[in-house]
Amino acid sequence: MQISDTQKRFIRRWGEMGTRWGIARSTAMVHGYLYLCREAVNAEDICSALELARSNVSTSLKELEQFRLVERESKAGDRRTFYVAVSDVWEMARRILEERRRRETEGAVAAVNECLLAAKEEGDTFTATRMEAMQELLSTAENVADAARRYPTSLFRKAALMGGKLLGLIAKL
Amino acid sequence: MQISDTQKRFIRRWGEMGTRWGIARSTAMVHGYLYLCREAVNAEDICSALELARSNVSTSLKELEQFRLVERESKAGDRRTFYVAVSDVWEMARRILEERRRRETEGAVAAVNECLLAAKEEGDTFTATRMEAMQELLSTAENVADAARRYPTSLFRKAALMGGKLLGLIAKL
DNA sequence: TTCATATTTCTGAAATGAGAGAAATTAATA
DNA sequence: TATTAATTTCTCTCATTTCAGAAATATGAA
Numbered sequence: 001m002q003i004s005d006t007q008k009r010f011i012r013r014w015g016e017m018g019t020r021w022g023i024a025r026s027t028a029m030v031h032g033y034l035y036l037c038r039e040a041v042n043a044e045d046i047c048s049a050l051e052l053a054r055s056n057v058s059t060s061l062k063e064l065e066q067f068r069l070v071e072r073e074s075k076a077g078d079r080r081t082f083y084v085a086v087s088d089v090w091e092m093a094r095r096i097l098e099e100r101r102r103r104e105t106e107g108a109v110a111a112v113n114e115c116l117l118a119a120k121e122e123g124d125t126f127t128a129t130r131m132e133a134m135q136e137l138l139s140t141a142e143n144v145a146d147a148a149r150r151y152p153t154s155l156f157r158k159a160a161l162m163g164g165k166l167l168g169l170i171a172k173l
Numbered sequence: 174m175q176i177s178d179t180q181k182r183f184i185r186r187w188g189e190m191g192t193r194w195g196i197a198r199s200t201a202m203v204h205g206y207l208y209l210c211r212e213a214v215n216a217e218d219i220c221s222a223l224e225l226a227r228s229n230v231s232t233s234l235k236e237l238e239q240f241r242l243v244e245r246e247s248k249a250g251d252r253r254t255f256y257v258a259v260s261d262v263w264e265m266a267r268r269i270l271e272e273r274r275r276r277e278t279e280g281a282v283a284a285v286n287e288c289l290l291a292a293k294e295e296g297d298t299f300t301a302t303r304m305e306a307m308q309e310l311l312s313t314a315e316n317v318a319d320a321a322r323r324y325p326t327s328l329f330r331k332a333a334l335m336g337g338k339l340l341g342l343i344a345k346l
Numbered sequence: 347t348t349c350a351t352a353t354t355t356c357t358g359a360a361a362t363g364a365g366a367g368a369a370a371t372t373a374a375t376a
Numbered sequence: 377t378a379t380t381a382a383t384t385t386c387t388c389t390c391a392t393t394t395c396a397g398a399a400a401t402a403t404g405a406a
Contacts, residue, residue, distance in 0.1 A: 007300060010288040013281075020277050022195055024364060036303055043383075053366045058384055079374055080382065087303075089310040104193050108186075115183040127180060130209055130260070137262040140333050147337025151344065159343050160313050164320025170332050170339070171324070197394060216353075226396040231354060252404055253352060 003049055007036050011050070022100070026052050027060040031069055031085060035092075040073045040082035067099045090157045094148075101145045109138045176222055180209050184223070195273075199225050200233040204242055204258060208265075213246045213255035240272045263330045267321075274318050282311045 003011070011032040018028020029050055034041070046057045061083060064070040069092060073082040086092050112135045119128040148156075159166055176184070184205040191201020202223055207214070219230045234256060237243040242265060246255040259265050289304040321329075332339055 004295065004297065004300075006288055006291040006295060006297070009291070010285070010300075010304065013284045013288065017277070017281055017284075020195075022193075026365070035307075036300055038299060054382095055367070055384075055386090056365050059365085062384085089306045093310055093314075104190070108190055111186045111190075112183070115179055115186065118179040118182070122177065122179060124177065124179070126211060127177075127183075127209055131183060133262045134208075137266055140336070141266075144333055144336045147340060150337065151340045155340055155344055158346075159340070160317055162343075163313070163317045164323065166343070167320060167324045167328055167332070170335075171328055173331075199395070227352095228354075228356095228397070229395050232395085235354085 001037055001041055001045060001049060003033070003036070010036065021096075024060070024063070026050070026056050027063050030057060030060040031064055034064075034070055034083055034085035035087070037084070040075075040084045042080045042082050044080070046083075068095045088153065090160075091153045094153055094156055098145065098149065101141065105138055105141055109135060109142065112138060174210055174214055174218060174222060176206070176209070183209065194269075197233070197236070199223070199229050200236050203230060203233040204237055207237075207243055207256055207258035208260070210257070213248075213257045215253040215255050217253070219256075241268045261326065263333075264326045267326055267329055271318065271322065274314065278311055278314055282308060282315065285311060 011029050014032035014035075015025040015029040018031070019025050021028075029052070030046055033046060033050055043054065043057050043061065046052070046061075047054050050057075052060075061070060064085075065072075068086070070083050070085050073084060075082055086095065112131055116128060116131040116135060119131055184202050187205030187208075188198040188202040191204075192198050194201075202225070203219055206219060206223055216227065216230050216234065219225070219234075220227050223230075225233075234243060237258075238245070241259070243256050243258050246257060248255055259268065285304055285308045289301060289308060292301040292304055
């Protein structure tokens, strides 16, 4: 797909943002491009539109699939793979947050627990207490994420748009 | 302050986690150390405990102050600065999320808006619609963050511990 | 103001990460 | 099965980031 200068600018901005989110610039750019495409496109198309190496695009697509931000599609009589981005921004945000949470807390509870047990063993109550608090935080984060996975995206949109009002409600519970 | 092997292990783990959160390992380690300290400690103390260069500790403390995770303290008859970490883990999480959100969406709304206006100008409706959705998402994120800043930490702990139940409640609204 | 000490900024080296191109692998068609 | 196109993995280079040590700056006491 041909892209206009405006689209190019958007994609570049999106790429910059990605780097701040711990996503490689080219990966975010590939995502930005797919987000602006009307229909599924193939890898070669992405390469020429963004002037990136084919290998780089391949790696980026794999990464985006891990985030579940793009899906593969196949066309009859064409052996190439086509890709589309999740077009609903709320679903997009949700999946990004979910994958980031996973990457960022992966194994953390276990690691802290290991230290916590050692601290208790040694009778170091102060350290144990601090570690316990940290563990409670981490495991709660995991629980919230687990629970969130069971609800539809529309709920997040609703919750986010309520914004502050929601917190006001909780305060009254 | 002298630290035990268990504390060392915890600090190292915490440092590793930091890198996944986009925080330099030594910065996260300094924070981990302060979190385990009973009282305020000075920079030199941090250096010897963690075997880091003085300059590195200085930079790390500055970074942690930006996150509002550590506070300065001064002791009578001592010209050195002493540092303490926020000890409440919920307040800690809150401040980390707030600063990350700030860094990660800083200027994003404006950047997308700029592209959006151009797309409208060019009469590219499809692109404009997609950009508009993206902008709605980003500005909602900012609004939620703004609203969150006005509520006490205890509320977040409450909300997080309610976890899934809370989402169930929203579904019924 | 001068001296001593605490702290920050600058600079360069080492480690890490991103991305291009080549090589290898996979898959479809004849 | 052989051939060719599509995709992925490997490797090397270049850019970025982290961090130590040096130099500069700031701060408090005499």
